Amino acid sequence: MRRSTIIFALLITATLFGIVAARENTRSQFIALQEAQAKHFALDNRWGQLQLEQATLASNARVGDIAHQKLGLAAPKNDQIVMVKAP
Numbered sequence: 001m002r003r004s005t006i007i008f009a010l011l012i013t014a015t016l017f018g019i020v021a022a023r024e025n026t027r028s029q030f031i032a033l034q035e036a037q038a039k040h041f042a043l044d045n046r047w048g049q050l051q052l053e054q055a056t057l058a059s060n061a062r063v064g065d066i067a068h069q070k071l072g073l074a075a076p077k078n079d080q081i082v083m084v085k086a087p
Helices: 002-057 060-069
Strands: none
């Protein structure tokens, strides 16, 4: 009877250590998940900001202003336009 009691106590102790290890593993994985979700949220916000910035920088009005101010370009006048007929 004494031998079976010792074996039973050892099995219970091993099970308890397994439970503690599993809980610690679960906690660390949950923390990693929360960090990944926070990074995903930050990257998603940054992506939205970059899309808005790209739309602003690529707007036709802005491109036209830069072409006129920095490059000195202007729209051609009617007498400067030449129509070419396709063969």
